[in-house]
Amino acid sequence: MTSLSLLNPMTAQQRYLSLGGAVFGPNQSTSPAFQISWAILRIVAGIVMFHNGLDKLANIESFAQAYVAYLGLPFPITLSYLAAFTELLGAPLVALGLFTRPAALGLFFTMLVAMYHHIKVAGLSIPYLELSALYAATFLFFLVNGAGQFSVDALITKAIYGVRANRAEGQRESLESVFQKSSAAEVEPTKSV
Secondary structure, three states, X not given: OOOOHHHOOOOHXXXXXXXXXXXXXXXXXXXXXXXXXXXXXXXXXXXXXXXXXXXHHHOHHHHHHHHHHOOOOOOHHHHHHHHHHHXXXXXXXXXXXXXXXXXXXXXXXXXXXXXXXXXXXXXXXXXXXXXXXXXXXXXXXXXXXXXXXXXXXXXXXXXXXXXXXXXHHHHHHHHHHHHHHHHXXXXXXXXXX
């Protein structure tokens, strides 16, 4: 591996595997129809999820008793606030496509707890499970795939890696000019007097 290859911009796979790419970078699909439907799903899921957090905060003690304490979890009021604020903060972030993966992770876990609650109350009854299962599957999709190309995350990724690519290109050009100058100096024959 040459020193110049170390300065080349990262490939899409390398960006995805980096920390910034893992948080911000969406999977790459060039289909406009796919990207538009991906954005619509993200926006709708974020908007309709927001009210769940508001509903919890409207009567936090009741929610804590009926859902969290019923499951036997410790600190029901604290966990209820945590769930409410995860939904109140995570849902708009998903809708905007900003920090989508971390927000989707929190929302996915709240939906897993909701599914567990529904199973404990009614068994594997589809009418009780359907909404939380659909939400969980949707947030799992965004956790795995990111926000898509029409998102704030995609803009951040483009800005971060655009700056890095420009910086790497400048360094490469600088190294090439130094190399060319040193090669030219070596090639010049020494003149004898």
